[in-house]
Amino acid sequence: xxxxxxxxxxxxxxxxxxxxxxxxxxxxxxxxxxxxxxxxxxxxxxxxxxxxxxxxxxxxxxxxxxxxxxxxxxxxxxxxxxxxxxxxxxxxxxxxxxxxxxxxxxxxxxxxxxxxxxxxxxxxxxxxxxxxxxxxxxxxxxxxxxxxxxxxxxxxxxxxxxxxxxxxxxxxxxxxxxxxxxxxxxxxxxxxxxxxxxxxxxxxxxxxxxxxxxxxxxxxxxxxxxxxxxxxxxxxxxxxxxxxxxxxxxxxxxxxxxxxxxxxxxxxxxxxxxxxxxxxxxxxxxxxxxxxxxxxxxxxxxxxxxxxxxxxxxxxxxxxxxxxxxxxxxxxxxxxxxxxxxxxxxxxxxxxxxxxxxxxxxxx
Numbered sequence: 280x281x282x283x284x285x286x287x288x289x290x291x292x293x294x295x296x297x298x299x300x301x302x303x304x305x306x307x308x309x310x311x312x313x314x315x316x317x318x319x320x321x322x323x324x325x326x327x328x329x330x331x332x333x334x335x336x337x338x339x340x341x342x343x344x345x346x347x348x349x350x351x352x353x354x355x356x357x358x359x360x361x362x363x364x365x366x367x368x369x370x371x372x373x374x375x376x377x378x379x380x381x382x383x384x385x386x387x388x389x390x391x392x393x394x395x396x397x398x399x400x401x402x403x404x405x406x407x408x409x410x411x412x413x414x415x416x417x418x419x420x421x422x423x424x425x426x427x428x429x430x431x432x433x434x435x436x437x438x439x440x441x442x443x444x445x446x447x448x449x450x451x452x453x454x455x456x457x458x459x460x461x462x463x464x465x466x467x468x469x470x471x472x473x474x475x476x477x478x479x480x481x482x483x484x485x486x487x488x489x490x491x492x493x494x495x496x497x498x499x500x501x502x503x504x505x506x507x508x509x510x511x512x513x514x515x516x517x518x519x520x521x522x523x524x525x526x527x528x529x530x531x532x533x534x535x536x537x538x539x540x541x542x543x544x545x546x547x548x549x550x551x552x553x554x555x556x557x558x559x560x561x562x563x564x565x566x567x568x569x570x571x572x573x574x575x576x577x578x579x580x581x582x583x584x585x586x587x588x589x590x591x592x593x594x595x596x597x598x599x600x601x602x603x604x605x606x607x608x609x610x611x612x613x614x615x616x617x618x619x620x621x622x623x624x625x626x627x628x629x630x631x632x633x634x635x636x637x638x639x640x641x642x643x
Contacts, residue, residue, distance in 0.1 A: 283332050283368060283484075284426070286310045288384060290337040298389045299336045305426045306334065330383040331368050331484075334426070339388035344398045344412070349626060350575040353609045356542075357630030359410050361398065361437075361445075363391050363429050364418040369450055370483040372560040373511055376417065378552050387423065392432040402440045409634040412437055415448030415469070422449065424456050431456055438465035444637055446506060450485040452494035458501055465641055467539055468498045469506030474521035475528075477513050481565060488525060492532040499537050504640055510544035510608055512588050514568045514580060519591060526595045535600030539640050540633060543592055544608035545585045547577040575609070582614065589618035604636045 287309045293299045303309075339362050349355030365386040366376055402410050414420045414429070424430050430447060434457075437445040446467040447457070457468060470491050473481075478488045486494075495505050507529070515521070529535075546565060548556075553566060573579040580588075589607060596603055606629060607615055615622035623629040 284309045284334045284385070284423075285332040286334070288333060288335040290335075293336050293338055293389050296389055298392055301428075302334075302336060302387065302389065302426050305428075309334065330366065331370060331385070333384040334423070335384035335386045336389050337386055338390040339394075343391065343394050344401060347416070350609055352574040353611055354607070354615065354623060354629050355609065355626040356606065356633055357411070357626060358416075359412045360416045361391075361412050361414045361433070362388060362417070363414045363420075363427070363433070364388055364423070366417070367419045368422050369419060369485045371450075371485065372481045372483070372556060372563040373513070373546060373548065373565055375548065375552065377555045377559060378549060385418075385423065387427055391429065395433060395436050399436060399440065402437070402443045406442055408442060409637050410437075410440075410443040411446065411633060411637065412443060413446040413448055415446070419451060420447035420449050421453040421457065422451050424453050428456055431460060434460060434466045435462065438462070440465075441642075444641070448506070448508065450482060450491065452486045452490050454494045454498060457498065457503075463498075463502035463504075466503060467506050468495065468503045469508060470495050471508045471510065472525060472529075473509065473511075473513070474515070474518065474525050476517075476521050477515065481513070481560075481563060488528060489532075492528055496532045499534055504537055504539045505533065506539055507541040508544075508608075509592060510542055511546035512543060512592065513546050513565055514584060514588065515564065518588070522592060523595060526592075526599055530599055535603060538600075538603055539636055540604030540606065541596060542606055542608045543589055544610070545580050545588055547573065547579045547609070549577055553578070574611075585610070585614055586618045589614070593619055604633070606632065 284306050287303060287306055289299055343362055345360050347355055347358040347360055368385055434445050437443050444465045444467055446469050448469040448471065450471045472488060472491065475488050499505055556563060556566060569581050569584060570578040571581055593605060596605060612622045612624055623632055
């Protein structure tokens with residue numbers, strides 16, 4: 280995967296920051312289009328270049344570490360989100376970030392390293408709590424890492440605490456900076472994975488499943504624990520055979536004993552995203568399935584479809600290795616019971632289940 284950044288926008292308040300200047304230096308072939316003292320709005324950025332090729336360096340003014348908001352009526356994993364940026368250079372047809380058109384460009388929050396002490400203070404003030412922290416909620420954790428080097432700036436600081444792990448989630452093979460980290464302890468590298476055909480047809484700009492797994496293999500060999508996220512599972516012609524092939528590829532490249540968890544979640548989206556997907560990806564077939572509005576206001580597959588897909592994936596993955604830390608993302612107790620054969624019943628119990636996975640891998 281090549282860096283496709285062509286232009287860089289720098290907000291006035293960040294122009295003289297060391298971190299911003301280093302990012303500019305690492306993007307030597309990009310054009311700098313922002314100078315101090317002049318505001319620049321989103322419309323100007325979009326007129327200058329595609330938002331996927333415009334890097335916007337700015338500060339993040341809000342709360343830097345927040346719990347995943349979850350959704351009432353669905354079981355949440357208790358994740359902590361570290362805000363490092365917004366939007367992604369990849370162009371997956373199903374991506375929820377397409378709905379955030381009021382925040383154009385690939386936004387990188389350059390003040391995050393300066394505010395990391397706010398995160399470590401929370402960790403240190405709650406020694407009895409395990410912090411599972413991730414940076415891949417609103418962006419890809421590693422897609423721009425060759426420019427931001429956030430993996431080197433943030434991961435060792437967080438991972439230096441016994442009650443915290445940091446998970447860097449990606450669809451890319453951008454692992455060069457990660458492999459330079461001297462200590463893999465408590466740093467989890469996770470890959471979003473899908474069937475080979477969905478990867479090829481719907482995850483535009485992303486490396487193939489094979490190349491992602493080869494990158495994950497390199498990281499395992501260097502001592503990193505790996506996470507996998509089959510999210511979204513998408514119903515498509517021959518999906519059973521396609522997802523079976525995906526699991527066969529996991530077996531080909533990865534050591535299951537070094538996988539801390541695997542999540543699964545079926546395709547879901549806010550109703551307003553449908554028109555955006557149709558406009559931006561007119562050739563996609565991901566919206567052809569049978570959907571109904573869920574209790575969270577999102578469009579979801581009918582329950583029997585979700586149950587069938589989860590149960591099928593669980594069978595495949597259990598046959599590969601019986602202790603993979605499987606869990607469902609944002610599903611109900613009913614779906615858990617019918618698809619998985621058990622249920623944590625509520626969000627605190629799922630959080631404890633995943634916390635125990637952390638203890639098993641790092642505190643035994």
